[in-house]
Amino acid sequence: MYTNNDDEVTQRNFGEVKQEQVREITSESLFQKVSKQEYMFGSNNLMRHASEIFATHYQVINHSIDFSVDKLKMILSDGLTKFTIRCQQDGIGDNLLKSAKYILCAFIDEAILATEYGQNIHWSQQSMLGSNFNESWGGETFFKIRLFCLDNISEYIEVFELIYICLCLGFKGQFSSKTNGKLMLDRLKRESYDVICQYRDLHDDASIAKHWQTDYEPKAPIKYKHTFSIFFGVILAILLVIYRSFIFYKSSRTTCFERY
Structure with a gap:
C-alpha cells in the first residue's frame, strides 16, 4: 500500500523553518484535553477514540508509570481494542483504521523505549508493533504512511491529522539519528500544518493554530x-x-x- 521511496521524505523541499520558530504542543495540555474529551480537531474521530493511548503516553513521558510489563501491555492492548471498536462503530474503513493503528503503535512504542523504564522492562520484546503488526520498529513506515495520506488527503485527512499530533508530541522515527533531523521534523510539521489548514479551510485564528505556535518574533528593524x-x-x-x-x-x- 505504501510504495513511496524512503528518500522522498528527505528530498522534498519544505522551505526554511528555523528551529526557534517551533514550539511543540505539550503532552500535559493534550492529556488535559484527553481527560475532557476535548480534542484539537473536533471533527477528528480518530483523535477522540484514541484517548487511552494518549493518556498512557502522557504518563510514560512524565515518568509517572511503574507498571509491570504485563500490566502496561494489557492497558495498551485494551486501549487499542477500544479504539478499534469505536472506529468500526463509526464506520471507519479497514485500510484507514489499519493505518491509524500502526501510527498509534509506533508512537507509543517509541515513547516507551526512550525511557529508562522501557529499557528495564525490555519493551522492544513486547512492543505494540510486534504484537499487532509483527514489526519491531516503525520509524520508516510511519513516514511512508504520512506520504500516502498526503497523496490521498481527502480520504486520509484524519490519519494525517493524527500523524501531525504525534509529531508535535515528539515522535521522531527515522529522523532521530539524522544530523539535522530536528530541522527536518520541524519542516514536516510546518508542511502538515499548512496542508491541514488548507484542507479544513482554517485560518490563523482557528483552533488548529493553537497547536502550531511560535515564540519567535523577529526583532523590529x-x-x-x-x-x-x-x-x-x-x-x-x-x-x-x-x-x-x-x-x-x-x-x-x-x-x-x-x-x-
Whole structure:
C-alpha cells in the first residue's frame, strides 16, 4: 500500500523553518484535553477514540508509570481494542483504521523505549508493533504512511491529522539519528500544518493554530531614517543654542565697547 521511496521524505523541499520558530504542543495540555474529551480537531474521530493511548503516553513521558510489563501491555492492548471498536462503530474503513493503528503503535512504542523504564522492562520484546503488526520498529513506515495520506488527503485527512499530533508530541522515527533531523521534523510539521489548514479551510485564528505556535518574533528593524532624523535634530538644537549664545555674547561685547 505504501510504495513511496524512503528518500522522498528527505528530498522534498519544505522551505526554511528555523528551529526557534517551533514550539511543540505539550503532552500535559493534550492529556488535559484527553481527560475532557476535548480534542484539537473536533471533527477528528480518530483523535477522540484514541484517548487511552494518549493518556498512557502522557504518563510514560512524565515518568509517572511503574507498571509491570504485563500490566502496561494489557492497558495498551485494551486501549487499542477500544479504539478499534469505536472506529468500526463509526464506520471507519479497514485500510484507514489499519493505518491509524500502526501510527498509534509506533508512537507509543517509541515513547516507551526512550525511557529508562522501557529499557528495564525490555519493551522492544513486547512492543505494540510486534504484537499487532509483527514489526519491531516503525520509524520508516510511519513516514511512508504520512506520504500516502498526503497523496490521498481527502480520504486520509484524519490519519494525517493524527500523524501531525504525534509529531508535535515528539515522535521522531527515522529522523532521530539524522544530523539535522530536528530541522527536518520541524519542516514536516510546518508542511502538515499548512496542508491541514488548507484542507479544513482554517485560518490563523482557528483552533488548529493553537497547536502550531511560535515564540519567535523577529526583532523590529532599526529605522535608520528616524534615527538619523533624531540625531541631526539634536545636533541642530545644540548648534542653535551655541549660535544664540554667540550672538548674545557678541551683542554684550558691542554694548560694552560703545560705552567706552
